[in-house]
Amino acid sequence: MRYLDANTWTGRWPFAFIEEHTPRSLAGHLRAHGNSRALVSPLDAVFAPEPGPANYQLLSTTEGVTGLVPVPVLNPGLAGWRDELATCAADPRVRAVRILPRYHNYRLAARAVLELAAELQRRRLRLIVQVRLIDERHEFHAMNLKPVPVAELQAFLRQAPRLRVLASGLLRSEILAVLPKHPRLLADLSFAEWHDTIPHLLAKVPARQLAFASHTPFLVTAAARAKLDTAEAGAATLRQIAAGNLERWLA
């Protein structure tokens, strides 16, 4: 089965003993797990004063690295986001941008986020909303961050009904609560789990709304594959979740 990973990262995360990947090492790591294609964002953009330098580094270092699709991080809480978007969008490989509302201290209801949504739609780009990066119970003790509440996400989806949005990092219960109400929303499976994850979700959520994601290097890469590879579901359905849905979303 071919995989397209919706959620991977390069760079350093200071609060855990996890690998610090360059695009090349990340691509090699993913290939070793049978995954040759992935969307990738720069961790260095999470804590930097503004994401620009990390995005430019990502765009330059992913050039020539087969299989990695760069997904720059935008911070619409900063005045310069339009320029940043224009610079990133000039690279034809960029098909989507990622936002981290809680790490960058704004709400999805902020006017700038709605303006960003309109601008992305005008440019035919997609939006990834990072609902959580890590389990909020395991955040560094000095950080007081919560995930984006599903009510806030749903309100945003109602205000930007035509924008293609992927919610990254939703829990199983959140996927079950949100996706049936928002049939255009795609959600990655990085944090979703039950003893039979895929059939459990498919009982309430159409397969076309789910996307494979490993969340490397935060989570064990092999675990994401295992979730799909052992699922009791039809081969066509699994192919859709493994790559087809995300390919269609990006197209």
Added chain:
Amino acid sequence: MRAIDVHTHPLLRDDHRARAGADQLIRRARAHGIRHIVVLGDVLAYGRQPTAAQLQRINDDTAWLMRQYPGYVTGFCYVNPVLGERAVSREVDRCVARGFRGIKLEIANNAHDACMGPVMAAAERHGLIVLQHAWSMTKIRQRSFHTDPEDVATLARRFPRVRIIMAHLTGCGVRGVLAVKDCPNVVVDTSGAAPEAGLVEYAVAQLGAERVLYGSDVPIRDFAVALARITGTQLDAASQRKILHDNARALLRLP
């Protein structure tokens, strides 16, 4: 690779499938190469302070699974230490008579509370293993009734002859591993939250592979994901075999 899962809840009312669900879950366990499971009971069924009657009901379900799957299921007796010495002893004795091999403790109280005395005395008297739910309380802030790894260490030092499984390596984190490092009667299970990278390797580096046990926490977690926490590491095959199987076999004295 064969595995023994030391942390399962095949009957969980949240799963809405009752005993038929347990059957499906055990079929999946077998399909994943799991040759034996420890059943801890439905700890979510009645809130954090179950009554004696509710505990009996939960443990009766576990006993049913032991009868239904002989040789495949080891039962741990779920107790509420806050109910006091008589209630604890009565339920532990009742479960031991049915072949239970351990005690399961959840969040009725913190493991450093005085009410743990009779529980640990019962464990020592019957040679039972104690599996204590634990999670880092740094962010959760429920330590008055919810056990932090530091509290497991306190418990282990007070009762050095009782073997303790500290549940939820992922929830306990690096600080939790360090907290119990000097407590040789404590082992940790690999369950808890999403499969965060690097933690199993860290636990092995600090505690040795002999003190890490595979646990899934199904049905809340996926067998395949739980197993990949170990098989997806760079740990050598011998260490993986210990974590997945050999350590639990020795601890549970399985054939």
